Amino acid sequence: MAEVRLEGVTKMYGEQKVVNGFELSVAEGEFIVLLGPSGCGKSTTLRMVAGLEAVSSGKVVIGDTDVTQTSPATRNVGMVFQNYALFPHMTAFENLAFGLRARRLPKAQVNERVAEVARMLELESVLRVRPKNLSGGQRQRVALGRALIRKPAVFLMDEPLSNLDANLRDRVRMELASLHRRLAITTLYVTHDQGEAMTLADRVVVMNAGVIHQVGTPADIYEEPADTFVAHFIGSPGMNLWKVDVSAGTRGVADSLDLMVDTEFWPHSSGSENEIVVGVRPEHLELAEFVEVPGVRAAMEVELVERFGSHQLVHGKLVGVGYPIIARMPAEVEVEIGTLQVVAADVRRVHLFTGSSGERLGRKMSMYETVNESEIYGSVDGSRGGR
Template sequence: MTFLRIDHVTKQFGSLQVVKGVSIEATKGEFVVFVGPSGCGKSTLLRMIAGLEETSEGSISIDGEDLTHADPADRHVAMVFQSYALFPHMSVFDNIAFGMQINKVPKAEIKARVAEAARILQIEPLLDRRPKQLSGGQRQRVAIGRAIVRKPKIFLFDEPLSNLDAELRTQMRVEIAKIHREIGATMIYVTHDQVEAMTLADRIVVLRGGLVEQIGTPIDLYDNPANLFVAGFIGSPRMTLLSGTVESSSAHGIQVACPALSRPQSIAGPFARLPEAGSPVTLGLRPETIRIDAANPVFSARVEITENLGGSTLIYAVTQDGTALIVPAQERTSVRSGDTLPLAFSTAPHVFDAEGKNLRLP
């Protein structure tokens, strides 16, 4: 059952429209991540859900109640910002309890709610400290605790980990996933980091230029990107994209020639639409499908640099037509800069037409 409904919402600042008729639904307890490049409208959309930005057109409802024009305090949401926004002169306990104290919640209930939030966040020993005595990760836990004690219907996160270093980001991703599992609340999370989106989300909403490009589970978006933008944005390392031309097209499939490949490739369907012979296409290869294959190479690439990650290696290389690609090796390798690698791919590539739409059906 739909718990959050965003129906054809737009947001306009003067003549500039930053959100353009977006419709999204979320079920109760779902973790939905808005992801996209800077300026795509994801934070503006989150602020409209919170009531911090007015909706120009469309409607927003939570738990069946139309809250499009409701005040933020009446929307039953709690927001965790990029900045921790903690009161420096207050203890952790008082920072978490502040909203309840203002609303004159009984002291016994405040104590119980703060204790429960501290248990969930594992910050019980920190309740008497001031924010300046905390690490960045601990401060973010306090900010999340302040949201938890409000018992909102929806938690809203606006890039909450962007101020943390890489190790803390990884730790806090795990912590937020644990919190979601324990609380079971609906969470809407904004990030530009597709790794956060892939690891946290039940479903991902990919935005670009104020429009929704695709909505789906992380695996759906990874395996079946709707277009070139989603294909390039979701996945790390990035998908390799090879320009080509359709040589022949029939009900059995297509044959594509690419300057990067040593011979044309036959690609079986099913296809949403068969591209015509002579039409330009782009072949998309996930890095894990590319392998070093001296016995039956399909193309070659010159190694530029290798990254030894200990148990695995990333090989950065360039094909004969100048296309950059990354070849992951699941072991240490003796490959060096300047070497030429014989390469093949293990699964049929994605096929994108001249407009960037993915033609191959899952």
């Protein structure tokens, strides 16, 4: 195992900057997932750690060694590629043994190491089989085994499950999690799949356009997104985000949308900062009658209902402003297309971001135990009591 540090790492392709000032420290034995949309620079970052891409500026350190200018062969990393990269004319045994034989290890030692990895990955019964006759899951395990057999200090995985069907991907993901718990090898894993990131990672690095937007545990990035990009990217569907003008410094008003804004959040400034972005996850929106202390309440016109058996996604638009809105509701709630539904979110479930930069405004909204709700909320059409 080894610590990995990327210090101000930048990658240029001509005039295009695909990774920009990447800073990350990975502890020994930690499982880090680089997550982001296609083209965000995550695979390029991984390949720079492996030495397969040159660093334009900055430094890559593995353990106590600056490896920025060293060859891939000297970095003691094991890499698993998206397409497995197995030799088609070799059996599973020969694929596993290839790297050890290239290093001229004794035959007995090669056989012992292959047998050890085959036991670990449940490949003993297919060691004499060529890749074309293996299942997708078996090919993936051979690829993992070929990287593991070298006993690397760092394990690098570039979307290793993307070629598997959904059921097999879930199973291999659980196998990966179990394998990491047993071996505790420092791991950097690239994916655009949130399910993989949230279930495998000790910490997630959310990237976009070559820049890190947030680094944190899966719970951190879900519960406390750093900005509107993370808020909308994380979650399926992503967070509802609505721009709201703030009046009187303590309230936001946008026709059918009501909310209270704790003044400690508010950066009392002028211009564009008189606008904030309010965020609520679809699963935190309920029918208003069931929410005791609403931080946001809104009327939505239902345009589409997706039913999934255990739940339903209700798509619509906010009355008066036309903003899109998605609410995740229990399957037993009766919702029909074309109807008007009043939904709300508990004040503790509301997120606030600046209107200009999209950065998070402090913590979530606090409970207003001393506030008289009738003085804040009026009718659905936007009228207020107590004014």
